[in-house]
Amino acid sequence: MSGVRRWILFGVAATMFFACGCGRRRNTIVIGSKNFPEQAILGELLAQHIESRTGLRVERRFYLSGTYICHQALLAGRIDMYVEYTGTALTAILKETPKGDPQAVFERVRNEYARRFGLIVEPPLGFNDSFAIVVRGDDARRYGIHTISEAAKYTPSWRAGFGYEFMERPDGYDGLAKAYGLKFAGTPRVMDLGLLYRALLDHQVDIVAGNTTDGQLVTGSFAVLDDDKHYFPPYQAVPIVRNEVLRQHPAIATALTELAGKISDQDMQRMNYEVVGEHKDTAVVVRAFLHSKHLD
Amino acid sequence: MSLVHFFLEHREEILQSSIEHVWLVAISMLLAILAGVPLGIAITRKPWLSKPILGGANVAETIPSLALFGFLLPVPWLGARADRLAIVALALYALLPIIRNTVAGIQGIDPGVRDAARAMGMTGRQILLRVELPLSLPVLLAGIRVATVWTVGIATIAAAIGAGGLGEFIFRGLAMVDNRVILEGAIPAAILALAADIGIGMLERRLRHPR
Amino acid sequence: MNATQAAEICIEFRDAEFRIGGRPVLKSFSLAVNRGETLVLLGRSGSGKTTALKLVNRLLEPSAGEVRVEGRSTLEWDPIRLRRRIGYVIQEAGLFPHFTVERNVALVPQLENWPRERISERVHELLRIAGLDPEQFARRYPHELSGGQRQRVGVARALGADPPILLMDEPFGALDVLTRAEIQREFLELQRQLRKTVIFVTHDVREALLMGTRIALLETGELAGVYTPQEFLRATEPIAAAYVSAFRADVMPQTSAKRGGQ
Numbered sequence: 206m207s208g209v210r211r212w213i214l215f216g217v218a219a220t221m222f223f224a225c226g227c228g229r230r231r232n233t234i235v236i237g238s239k240n241f242p243e244q245a246i247l248g249e250l251l252a253q254h255i256e257s258r259t260g261l262r263v264e265r266r267f268y269l270s271g272t273y274i275c276h277q278a279l280l281a282g283r284i285d286m287y288v289e290y291t292g293t294a295l296t297a298i299l300k301e302t303p304k305g306d307p308q309a310v311f312e313r314v315r316n317e318y319a320r321r322f323g324l325i326v327e328p329p330l331g332f333n334d335s336f337a338i339v340v341r342g343d344d345a346r347r348y349g350i351h352t353i354s355e356a357a358k359y360t361p362s363w364r365a366g367f368g369y370e371f372m373e374r375p376d377g378y379d380g381l382a383k384a385y386g387l388k389f390a391g392t393p394r395v396m397d398l399g400l401l402y403r404a405l406l407d408h409q410v411d412i413v414a415g416n417t418t419d420g421q422l423v424t425g426s427f428a429v430l431d432d433d434k435h436y437f438p439p440y441q442a443v444p445i446v447r448n449e450v451l452r453q454h455p456a457i458a459t460a461l462t463e464l465a466g467k468i469s470d471q472d473m474q475r476m477n478y479e480v481v482g483e484h485k486d487t488a489v490v491v492r493a494f495l496h497s498k499h500l501d
Numbered sequence: 502m503s504l505v506h507f508f509l510e511h512r513e514e515i516l517q518s519s520i521e522h523v524w525l526v527a528i529s530m531l532l533a534i535l536a537g538v539p540l541g542i543a544i545t546r547k548p549w550l551s552k553p554i555l556g557g558a559n560v561a562e563t564i565p566s567l568a569l570f571g572f573l574l575p576v577p578w579l580g581a582r583a584d585r586l587a588i589v590a591l592a593l594y595a596l597l598p599i600i601r602n603t604v605a606g607i608q609g610i611d612p613g614v615r616d617a618a619r620a621m622g623m624t625g626r627q628i629l630l631r632v633e634l635p636l637s638l639p640v641l642l643a644g645i646r647v648a649t650v651w652t653v654g655i656a657t658i659a660a661a662i663g664a665g666g667l668g669e670f671i672f673r674g675l676a677m678v679d680n681r682v683i684l685e686g687a688i689p690a691a692i693l694a695l696a697a698d699i700g701i702g703m704l705e706r707r708l709r710h711p712r
Numbered sequence: 713m714n715a716t717q718a719a720e721i722c723i724e725f726r727d728a729e730f731r732i733g734g735r736p737v738l739k740s741f742s743l744a745v746n747r748g749e750t751l752v753l754l755g756r757s758g759s760g761k762t763t764a765l766k767l768v769n770r771l772l773e774p775s776a777g778e779v780r781v782e783g784r785s786t787l788e789w790d791p792i793r794l795r796r797r798i799g800y801v802i803q804e805a806g807l808f809p810h811f812t813v814e815r816n817v818a819l820v821p822q823l824e825n826w827p828r829e830r831i832s833e834r835v836h837e838l839l840r841i842a843g844l845d846p847e848q849f850a851r852r853y854p855h856e857l858s859g860g861q862r863q864r865v866g867v868a869r870a871l872g873a874d875p876p877i878l879l880m881d882e883p884f885g886a887l888d889v890l891t892r893a894e895i896q897r898e899f900l901e902l903q904r905q906l907r908k909t910v911i912f913v914t915h916d917v918r919e920a921l922l923m924g925t926r927i928a929l930l931e932t933g934e935l936a937g938v939y940t941p942q943e944f945l946r947a948t949e950p951i952a953a954a955y956v957s958a959f960r961a962d963v964m965p966q967t968s969a970k971r972g973g974q
Contacts, residue, residue: 233513240676264514268676269669270661277583277663283521617806620769620879621820621869622795635810 232260234450234457237275237284238267241398242481243334243418243473247288249491250468251444251461257501258460271370272297279447280322286446290334292438294318294326294445296376303376303438307333310439323448327458328465329441332473336371336437337417338381338430341405345428352433356412357385365393366401366410376438378414384436399481402427418470420478442468467498507681508688515670519689522666525584525656526693529591530649537596538641541603542629551604558597566594566655570662587656587664594655595648602644606637639709646701653694657686667693719746722877722909723768727777730763738763738933741777747876750903750910752924754917754955760933761913765879768911769798781877796820799870799908801883805862807854813839813865814850820872834872842868843898860891867899871906878910884919896922917959921945929955 234255238248245267252263266284269275276298278284294314295301299321304310315326338353350356371377372395381387394410401413402421421427444461451458476494479485495501508515544551561569569590574580579589610633618628634641660668670686723745730738738760745751753761766772767779770786778785786794807816814835821831836846842864854862863883870878884892900923903910912923920927921941929936929952936951947953 240673266514266669266673268673270663270672270676273583274660274663278665280582281584281665283665611804611806611809613802613804613806614808616771617800617802618808619771620795620798620800621872622792622823624792627823632808636808 233262233264234285234454235264235266235283237269237278237287238265239271239275239287240268242420242487243416243477244268244288245487246473246476246480246491247330247442249487250464250495251286251288253488253491253495254464254500255457255460257495258463259454259456261454261457279324279445282447282449285450286444288330288442289326289445290440290442291329292335292376292440293374294443295438297374300375307439307441311441311443314443318445319448325446325448325451327444327446327461329443330464331442331466331468332418332470333439333441334416334418334473335432335440336377336381337415337419337422338412338432339402339405339415339419339422339427340412340430342426342428344411345430350430351428352431353381353385353387353436354433356430357387360390360412361388362390363411364391364409365389366396366404366413367393368398368401368414369395371414381414381436384434418473418477420474420476420481423474423478423482442473463500467500504681504684508685511685515685515689518665518667518669518686519693522653522656522668522690522693525587525591525659525664525666526649526652526697529588529652529656530595530645532588532592533595533599533648534645536592537599538603540596541600542607542633544600544604545607545633554600555597558593558600561593562597566590566658567661569593570659574662583659583663584665587659587662587666591652591656591659595652598644598648598651599641602641603637606640606644607633609640610636639705642701642705642708646698646705649697649701650694653690653697657690660686719749721745722747722782723911724780725764725767725777726780728764728767728774728779729776730760730767730772731775736775736933738767741933741935743928743935743938745909745911747909748907749925750912750923752920752927753911753913753930754915754920754927755930756915758932759930761930762881763933764930765881765911765913768877768879769795769800796824796873797875797877799872799875799878801863801866801870801878801880803882803885805854805866807862807865807869809854812851812853813844813857816854816865817868817872819869820875824873826873835868838868838871839865841871841902843895844868860887860895863887863895876909878908879913880910881913882915883912885914885916899923917955918963921959 236248236252236255238244248265248267252265255261256263266278269278269284269287272289272293275284275287275289279287291307291310291314292303295310296303299314299317301313304313311326311329318324318326338356340350340356345351348355348359350359367378372393378393389412394404396404398415401410401415402419404410405413406426415421417429422429444464446457446461472494476490479490480487492501540554544554564572570586573586573590576586579586614632614636615628618632623631656664656666657668657671660666660672667686667690671683671690674680674683674686721744725741725743728738728741729736741760741764743751753764755761763772767774767786768781770789770791773787778787780786781789781794782797807813808819811819817835817838818831821834826834835850839846839849844861844864849857849861849865854865857865863886866883870880884895887895896919912920914920914923921944924941926938926940927944928938931951937947937949939947939952944952945956947956
């Protein structure tokens, strides 16, 4: 029956297509990032550095929705690496309670990721991107507040603005409010990270949770309140890589080690500002940075 | 860069995501068929099963897809891998049309044919395999076609929970505010849905027997 | 012909009853069918004749009483084995639309695991017996055939594994007058040769008189009498008489004024 035979042939062809179509070209790796500018910068940084050091082709898959999406993509092999933050990895992925010391957190994350997921956590890139509780510079000066504890007196009459992840994460809003006994006027407004600072300036909100590396902090309009109770765990930026990729391309490990400790808090703030505040092209900003550090 | 140029530049990514997408759809449709057809057959044998089975599938159907993905996240083995979870959720969605069409297909067979089959001493299994299933195939395929086209669409939402597929372009494009990236996902997804519709439709036509 | 003389009882209804949801469709039905005879079940629609037929091959089971086939109650038989010994012909033939004529006719021999050449031979033989040229018809599909041709295939299929019993439920009812007459004649001739035990259901008096060795009259689920064709025409019982006078009026309208028999 030629009809049946045709279907069998089609089935065999389809299976073969799937089998070899699933493998990527051997000298290409995929770098992912979460969906905010700092992540795209870091992803681009890894990409350019690896391209120049190893000659591999890098496919960029940036602006994946968030932590969970990136983690799943890594597990499924759809991306080969992305930059995560140690505190986030600890609480959101490993679901453990944060314990303060940065080195301890890093080692815990590194060991657990290797054990549970077969993923390699590379040394920190240098900066700590923690949550920053930010108020308008004027308010900080007027009330003379420098720490979150000091601000706790005034927050009941302030409106708060937070991003989605901060609201949902165990190391976010809930824990913070408990640790400092914070109360706000009404429920916190939830909005896109990119709109928080604008809303703060426009007096739509009076206190926001941003990040310590936000570009806007380079200007003088805002003040970061000190986390005096050390509530927020450390959020050191670390590249996380699939084991198979490192085995296939050992040069990547060398390239990543070279980046360890090269990006300070201020470096990250500045790059963020250039991209978000001055609307410069991410690739251009990254290239300039690598050049300035003699890494190109 | 023109759209065509953009697509050509990223053709490998697009192909890769398309394959992921087809994989999601294929496995979940397979599961839905493996579960749905026997359930449909069971209903034709014991009509009282119709309420619980169809009722259950209906409930799964009414839950918005994103919500269903979310519900399944905490489930131990499922939630650990987003693609696993997505496949199960997609299969649950596809169940209703498949069960319904299995039942309709079998019940739509001329009762004289079934009587004649029984009267000739065919066992229940023989009647099922040699008469009922072959004759209900066109209706069943119609249900599979509808379910597949739905699944291609709903699978784009699966990217929101990290299952990959063409939806990932759409979400990334939204985050980057880049229409070209959105289209990188939307256009292939639409083409896949069309291809499934046309392909299975052709299969239906070839198997249709004038009664 | 004396139906009670040295006749072997093949099928027997003993006080058989069939109820649907409490309502009796067939009640106190007692009848014996002899081997080799053609027993016609005559009655209006709803009289229970199809029900009685389906009790024989156990498509239905009696709510009370019993039906015996070849000496054993239908409930004692393995239903599959019982049905393999009974050919079943229905009005719309019930041919499998996705099988060729050949595969349809070969169905029971195939279920009985006959060797392939024997099946093929048998199919060709049966098609010829049923009045169809095997070369022309074997590979066609039911939807390509006329009503009469389909019915012939139905008969051929029923005869597939040479069952001793045939159940026929208004098999020629959907055919036009000429085709029906032709196929009735051919079936009579066939029956003369094969001598199967046949139960033939119809509402058509003419067909009953033509086909049956005996006629069992059913009215509202009860047996209203058993007659040979001649006895039927002379019958004085009200129901039988009503049928006969309707029949005469139908056939010989000018003599309807002449009431009574001959």
